[in-house]
Each structure stands twice: as C-alpha cells, then as structure tokens.
Amino acid sequence: MSQPSSPRGDQWTFLTNHARVLIALARDPESRGRDVADAIGITERAVQLIVADLEAAGYLTRERVGRRNRYTIDPTVALRHPSEADHPVGDLLATFLHREDIPADDHERAVS
Numbered sequence: 001m002s003q004p005s006s007p008r009g010d011q012w013t014f015l016t017n018h019a020r021v022l023i024a025l026a027r028d029p030e031s032r033g034r035d036v037a038d039a040i041g042i043t044e045r046a047v048q049l050i051v052a053d054l055e056a057a058g059y060l061t062r063e064r065v066g067r068r069n070r071y072t073i074d075p076t077v078a079l080r081h082p083s084e085a086d087h088p089v090g091d092l093l094a095t096f097l098h099r100e101d102i103p104a105d106d107h108e109r110a111v112s
Helices: 017-027 033-040 044-056 089-096
Strands: 060-065 068-073
Touching: 017 033, 017 044, 017 068, 017 089, 033 044, 044 060
Parallel strands: none
Antiparallel strands: 060 068
16 A cells, blocks of 8 residues: 655655654564664664664664664653653553564553
8 A cells, every 4th residue: 555645745754763762672672773763764874873873862772782782762862852851752662562573571661
C-alpha cells in the first residue's frame, strides 16, 4: 500500500527519524546501526548521529558488550517539544511497542 502524498506532492510522516530509531532500539537493544538504518530507510551515518543526539539528551545509554553496543532507554525522560514536555518518552514508546517487542529483562525499565 503506497502512502498518500500531499497536494504539493511531498511525502511526510508523523514520526521523525529520531522517534523511529528510538523505537527500533527499544524493540531490539542490541541492534546494529546498519540494521536500524535498513529497517527505517535512512543511512547508517544518520543512525549514528541520531543515537548520539538521543544519548546526549539522556533518552538512552549505550554499553559496549563484546563487539556490539547494547542500548538502554530511560522511559522517564520528557519529550522535547514544550507542548509535549508533560509526557515521558515511555508514553510514545508504549504506543508503538507491544509487550512481546520488549526484551524479557527490560520489562521493568520499559513502558508499563
């Protein structure tokens, strides 16, 4: 099913690439940047920059496990836009994640 375009011919979506990367990492905290990039249709470099933004803002931390990174999301951090700042990022994640999407050992830290 193709996405409808606006009268101007633009393609737009409701979620930013930052949200898509965060959701992808919530689903699979050990994802490689290449896999996240392929899944959401952006470059691996864009994923790296977005992960750096999310980490700097406190939404996630990364831990080196062998040759891979493991990402942990803090669902209590508020959304960035002033009109949404009364909602934690966990609320956004809850909209897009199902219990089966969350790794078993992360249920307590993830969205309730």
